[in-house]
Amino acid sequence: MILYFIKKITSLCQSGLMRNSFWGLASTISQALLTSLFYVMLARKYSITDFSYFLITISIYQFLTTISNLGLGQWFTREIVSTGNGEKITGKFLKLQLYCGAGFYLVNILIAFALYDNYEIRLLAVLTGINIVFDNLIYVIKCLNIAGAVQHITFKIIIADSVLKFVMILLFFFFPISIIALSSGLICIRFLTLNLFLKFGSSRRLDVQSLLANKISLKEVARIVLANWPFLVIGSASVVYWRIGNIIISKMLPLFDLAIYEISFRIFSLFQIVPIIVSTSLFPHLIALYNTGDTARFTAYYKKYLHFFLIYGLFIYTFIYSFSGWMVPFLFGQQYAAAPVYTEQMFLTMLLFPTGMLQATVLISMKLERVDMIINIISLVIVVVSILVGLSFIHSLSVVNISIFISFLIFHICQDYILVKRNILTIRGILNFYCVTTIFIAGYIYLSTKCQAVILFGVIWASAAAAFIIAQRIKTVRSQPAIANTSTL
Numbered sequence: 276m277i278l279y280f281i282k283k284i285t286s287l288c289q290s291g292l293m294r295n296s297f298w299g300l301a302s303t304i305s306q307a308l309l310t311s312l313f314y315v316m317l318a319r320k321y322s323i324t325d326f327s328y329f330l331i332t333i334s335i336y337q338f339l340t341t342i343s344n345l346g347l348g349q350w351f352t353r354e355i356v357s358t359g360n361g362e363k364i365t366g367k368f369l370k371l372q373l374y375c376g377a378g379f380y381l382v383n384i385l386i387a388f389a390l391y392d393n394y395e396i397r398l399l400a401v402l403t404g405i406n407i408v409f410d411n412l413i414y415v416i417k418c419l420n421i422a423g424a425v426q427h428i429t430f431k432i433i434i435a436d437s438v439l440k441f442v443m444i445l446l447f448f449f450f451p452i453s454i455i456a457l458s459s460g461l462i463c464i465r466f467l468t469l470n471l472f473l474k475f476g477s478s479r480r481l482d483v484q485s486l487l488a489n490k491i492s493l494k495e496v497a498r499i500v501l502a503n504w505p506f507l508v509i510g511s512a513s514v515v516y517w518r519i520g521n522i523i524i525s526k527m528l529p530l531f532d533l534a535i536y537e538i539s540f541r542i543f544s545l546f547q548i549v550p551i552i553v554s555t556s557l558f559p560h561l562i563a564l565y566n567t568g569d570t571a572r573f574t575a576y577y578k579k580y581l582h583f584f585l586i587y588g589l590f591i592y593t594f595i596y597s598f599s600g601w602m603v604p605f606l607f608g609q610q611y612a613a614a615p616v617y618t619e620q621m622f623l624t625m626l627l628f629p630t631g632m633l634q635a636t637v638l639i640s641m642k643l644e645r646v647d648m649i650i651n652i653i654s655l656v657i658v659v660v661s662i663l664v665g666l667s668f669i670h671s672l673s674v675v676n677i678s679i680f681i682s683f684l685i686f687h688i689c690q691d692y693i694l695v696k697r698n699i700l701t702i703r704g705i706l707n708f709y710c711v712t713t714i715f716i717a718g719y720i721y722l723s724t725k726c727q728a729v730i731l732f733g734v735i736w737a738s739a740a741a742a743f744i745i746a747q748r749i750k751t752v753r754s755q756p757a758i759a760n761t762s763t764l
Contacts, residue, residue, distance in 0.1 A: 318607045327530035332399035334521035343379035376411035402458045409469045416472045436468040539618040550629035554636040561640035584629035595622040597728035620676035634690040650689040658682035
């Protein structure tokens, strides 16, 4: 069955989508790698207490950043693709994000002061929260570049941002500084990045002056938000889903558990980039296909990439299962030797995350954002309740990781149900998906008890790569007679 799915994804290598996704992947991966390096340095150089304080404030900031942009990126992309009136929509969206960023910066401060009495946490919250405003404005231009298929512009600016952060990391390595000073430096870099995006990231159509010149009334703000409020839930649910864990852990478990959870999530965030970026690049194509009314082509296009996402999830989980035992302590230090077990638990969700992101994109492409919103709310409520109830009885980080997996499984099943009702999926196809995943992972775990996991990983995926190459060659050989016949005619 796995070989069948490998054969089905062979055509993706030469697709336009994969080429268009390259720039989004390149920019996001470069940024994610640097961010991961940054956290590795923090974990090694600072005490668990200082590291945890920084994580708490970053969690609140990221929690609110996603909410503050109202999740309207997908709405914005759909409007650009559908109406073509980009300049007017962009101007309104930019000003709207500025207002929301400023408002949620104040909310960031209020939450930090309400939840924590520690002076350092409060001061860090005041500093890092400023990034909410900057991130909201950058968010608009990134969405504009996605809609215009010019993600190479984003890539170039992200590279500049990454270089500056790398220089700061070098300074941090040779000249240790306080977390407060480090946060201040990051704010300066983010402000410079914002100006680069305004000047060059929008094909030079926007700058600070044009930002101030754009007008949008409070009545119009209310109209846009009320008409598209499901996107707020859809767009924010993913980050809220993960960040809420940090906040709950900081209040109910030791700070050491918070540090381990963040380490696991930082590794997870590296591998979630591919499905997120590819799904984002796929979104305009799915919209265009759905608008034509050709359901068959729309379904075929979705299923074509479903196989890729399935293989990706299996590959990443087996990689972490095989290598996390030595990789995590090597990167973050021996003081976090207990982290690999919890990292493996968190990566159970990776078995469902890629296809879940793809199916969410499909639902929104079909203008079912309200349905997707309800599914996100259900999943979010389940994970929060499960964590709170579980930690009341068992004070273990495993409760958090298993709760996340269960809630995401329910999230995925709800998506499956809707897609079956819409004749996009079949019950047989869904059963095949879960059976393949379960049998493959169960078999892999069993075989890893019989031989070294590292060797097993190499053998299985080398065999899969060989099957992929053979399938490509068979496809090429079969196409040659057809080409020859065409030439003869």
